[in-house]
Amino acid sequence: MKTRGTGDSLAEFNNCLPEFKKVWTEYAELGSHTLQATLKRVDFTYKRFFKGLGKYPKFKAKRRYSGWTYPDKASWKALSNGPNGYLELRDLGLKIQMRGQARTWGTPTTCTIFFRNGLWYASITVQCNPTRQTGTGSIGIDLGCKDAVTLSTGEKIAKPDFIKEGHKKVKVASKRLRRKRPPNRNKKVKGSRRWKKERKQLSKVQSKIARQRENWLHKVTSDIVSGNSLIGGEQLNVKGMTRKAKKGKRKKQKAGLNRSILDVGFGLVGDLLTYKSAEAGGFYVESPTRMLKPTQRCAKCWELTPKSLADRVHVCSNPDCGHTEDRDINAAQVNEIWARGLERTSLDAELPSSTDCGSMKQLGARKRQKQRLQQSKSL
Template sequence: MAVYRKVYRFRMEPTQAQGDALLRMAGARRFVWNWGLKRRKEAYAATGKGLTYCQQAAELTALKKQPETAWLKDVDAQLLQQALRDLDRAYQAFFSKRARFPRFKSKKRDEPRFRIPQRVRVEESKVYIPKVGWVRIRQSQPIDWRIKGATFKQDAEGQWYVTLTAEFEVPDVPLPPANPERVVGIDLGLSHFAVLSDGSPPIDPPRFYRKGLAKLRRAQRALSRKQKGSKNHEKARKQLARVHARIRNQRQDWLHKLTTALVRQYDGLCIEDLNLKGMARTKLSRSVQDAALGEFRRQLEYKALWHRKHLAVIDRYFPSSKLCRECGSINPTLSLSERVWTCGCGAVHDRDLNAARNIRAEGIRTIPVAVGHTETLNAWGEGVRPAHSRQSSLNQESHAL
């Protein structure tokens, strides 16, 4: 059995007393993180060796017995231990060169948050938090599996959210074969968000950031005119945060609906491995980040896994746009501004549709197909490999003979 995880995120509706308790727990987590980081630095400066998680956990037990830090007893013990585990994981990420050196957390800059690995449960639209009690949540869907951890976080607007991680098991068996007629190639871009190989109408990008840019600018100007530290400054900051949150929620809702519809409609999906970091450094960076192509791929990957559908990722250097579907030749002079081009064989190609069909033809080679269909044929009955590749293979065989 293969074990997978599913994450649920619900908005919380704490009372004033519960909200204060949540802030105290977030403050305790930040205090333990800073204390643990300071102790590690002191130990390394004195002995040349760092402290392990087990050593710091023992020191934490002694710390709670001291009079000046006895208030830590009022906080859930697993929350404090999880802060030390997160610090240890941050050190491991630094030594493996995956992240920078851990830093102290500021009360002003660090968003209030904490994690509890156990003893969190959900019943009747309420979540139970140790040392806090039952807190109302806006539960939009049931939780069908066992909860393995919970993260509580307050956003810039001041709203609390709980993120619950649940685990479920899926039989570890091969995916069912796909029907080639239900395999689609997806060409992602900026003028059209996605073009499908089956000839469906192109999916235009919603451009939520572009549409909300005027409101963002007004909110940012209003914030810049307020005196820092004043109540009006805090009101303007929350208003700006609400505009950002609305844009983010619109984008996420649109992406979730699109990816869910694609996974349910097709047995196999073929996409291209795009260099999104490189694209984000160009003059089109704002449009690239607004489209959220990386989030689209992330959602497709885990939803295809949950629904037991096939997902093929094509190499980023595959010439999907320049490859002619009729003769297999490559147009090396094709520029980005050419949306329709004519091959030397006379075939006229729509750039995006041609790329989507080439992506499908390349991706279907790695997808097992249902009985009665040949794996090396696509929906049009043509050979999957480009014609120039087949010709070069024949030439090599003839030379070998």
């Protein structure tokens, strides 16, 4: 059963819930649909394992999944039309006030209750058609550690100050935590009460930094989308970029670089721009970084000029061009050119071909033309 995927089905487990509630009386207050949603997650995990898409499921500690989900409108109701309102959990007899205002509201469909860092949260999904306002311009972006976001217009968005201040608080809280007795399961030693208290304080500081970073990235990406319907970025392998360094002298330097990359949120920027551009009716196009090499390519003549990380100014190596520009601004301009479909039909051409394309359909046509040209050269 464990290796072949044979055993009781999801329907058979759902039929056992009435008897389960008689033994585990603390679950009797929750509705059947809520418990069935948890069983559905377990069944989904096993299916992924037998398909080779994940590891074998194991029992989770309560800190890993401390909550439940209402998969339909039964047992709960959102008494709100967007701004504030109340959340009613009828099976528990609770009526909780909601804070804040939803940007787009619709028909509530599911509700998930979860526990994080000493507080309870409710995540409500609604069926709606979100829309955003956008402009008719195009822009390219380049992500970095010194300047978080660099735009092709020359504007640079620096890393916010709260990240540096937050690291200081995390360092102090971590030092206090190390002075307390930690738990050790092998030696059957429980963590002291002071250790648990300091652990909560550290988690609280880290959660605040994460929320501040997410809020800042939402504001930055929303401003970019509000004025541009076409945005050019670059493909980044964040997991590979933040991989731990091997044993050597530069291990601490690599750890600091990884921290700077994660502070800016390289992986989150692309996701935010993708869905926000789609809501506004625009496009977010990522250029192939390894092939295009935007940090080395000239935005004027398309010539490659090798640089090291210490070279912060782009000086084109082509004597007929001599273009000089800030390294990050030049890379952002290259990404914008690629997104607009102004990339050359072959990378060894002298000048980029000029078209008036601005849609994904035209961009796809240009790429197919480029592939056909490369195939004909190889033949």
